[in-house]
Amino acid sequence: MSLSAEDLHWAPGGVPILRGVTLRLPGRGVLGLVGPNGSGKSSLLRLMAGLRRGTGGAVLLDGQPMARMRRRDVARRLALVEQDAATASALSVREVVALGRPPRRGAWAPWSAADEAAVAAALARAGMQGRGDQPWATLSGGECQRVQIARALAQEPRELLLDEPTNHLDIRHQLELLRLLPHLGARVVVALHDLNQAAAFCDEIAVMQDGRLVAQGRPAQVLDAGLIRDVFGVEARIERSGAGLRIAFF
Numbered sequence: 001m002s003l004s005a006e007d008l009h010w011a012p013g014g015v016p017i018l019r020g021v022t023l024r025l026p027g028r029g030v031l032g033l034v035g036p037n038g039s040g041k042s043s044l045l046r047l048m049a050g051l052r053r054g055t056g057g058a059v060l061l062d063g064q065p066m067a068r069m070r071r072r073d074v075a076r077r078l079a080l081v082e083q084d085a086a087t088a089s090a091l092s093v094r095e096v097v098a099l100g101r102p103p104r105r106g107a108w109a110p111w112s113a114a115d116e117a118a119v120a121a122a123l124a125r126a127g128m129q130g131r132g133d134q135p136w137a138t139l140s141g142g143e144c145q146r147v148q149i150a151r152a153l154a155q156e157p158r159e160l161l162l163d164e165p166t167n168h169l170d171i172r173h174q175l176e177l178l179r180l181l182p183h184l185g186a187r188v189v190v191a192l193h194d195l196n197q198a199a200a201f202c203d204e205i206a207v208m209q210d211g212r213l214v215a216q217g218r219p220a221q222v223l224d225a226g227l228i229r230d231v232f233g234v235e236a237r238i239e240r241s242g243a244g245l246r247i248a249f250f
């Protein structure tokens with residue numbers, strides 16, 4: 001059953017930001033969250049991660065309202081990597097990844113072989129094995145993103161929420177990161193701006209517009225010229241080849 005938003009509303013200070021969003025994760029694979037600036041993608045991810053409480057509706061984890069769960073139990077289940085997540089710069093890569101472990105450890109438990117193994121596994125999954133001793137401050141932008149993902153993976157989440165993880169990355173690092181997503185050992189929800197990348201790398205796409213979820217399904221079902229015009233306000237031509245598609249904008 002996994003993670004879902006059910007008729008979720010959020011109106012901080014009375015201003016409606018999320019207006020009745022119902023979003024269910026697909027049974028497996030990567031769900032892409034797309035939508036114009038300000039449509040509510042980051043807000044939805046933060047509410048689904050339990051960092052904010054909705055003002056109506058619910059976020060459910062395995063059918064249970066997240067609001068009634070302990071923070072620690074939520075953190076054992078899912079992890080969020082926010083946009084431009086910052087980290088104290090004096091740490092090594094291994095120390096940064098180890099910051100993901102507290103939800104998995106007893107309050108007073110010493111650092112264990114299991115913790116060490118989880119950190120090593122997270123580094124390997126994120127393609128950063130052998131880099132544990134490197135100072136965080138010396139990493140490239142793409143490496144920083146990978147280490148933030150490794151830190152989230154060290155929580156051993158079943159659901160991983162990523163908010164625009166390709167921000168600031170050059171095209172090679174964007175593609176490397178997107179190719180990594182199906183291999184992270186978690187269900188992934190990823191907010192993306194590039195519709196072609198979303199179509200190519202996501203099993204399903206969910207489209208936000210003005211605080212509402214206006215479409216969800218396989219990329220070829222969801223992305224058409226009419227939706228792109230209505231939601232993003234641009235003209236597009238969809239070129240289909242087999243199961244894939246390419247969007248040309250004009």
Ligand SMILES: Nc1ncnc2c1ncn2[C@@H]1O[C@H](COP(=O)(O)OP(=O)(O)OP(=O)(O)O)[C@@H](O)[C@H]1O
Binds near residue numbers: 037
């Ligand atoms: N704490 C808050 N209080 C009031 N308004 C907020 C708050 N957080 C976000 N907003 C507003 O909610 C709207 C949606 O913001 P959000 O960051 O969720 O959009 P987004 O789709 O992620 O945008 P982008 O693509 O630009 O990152 C914006 O108008 C934003 O200014």
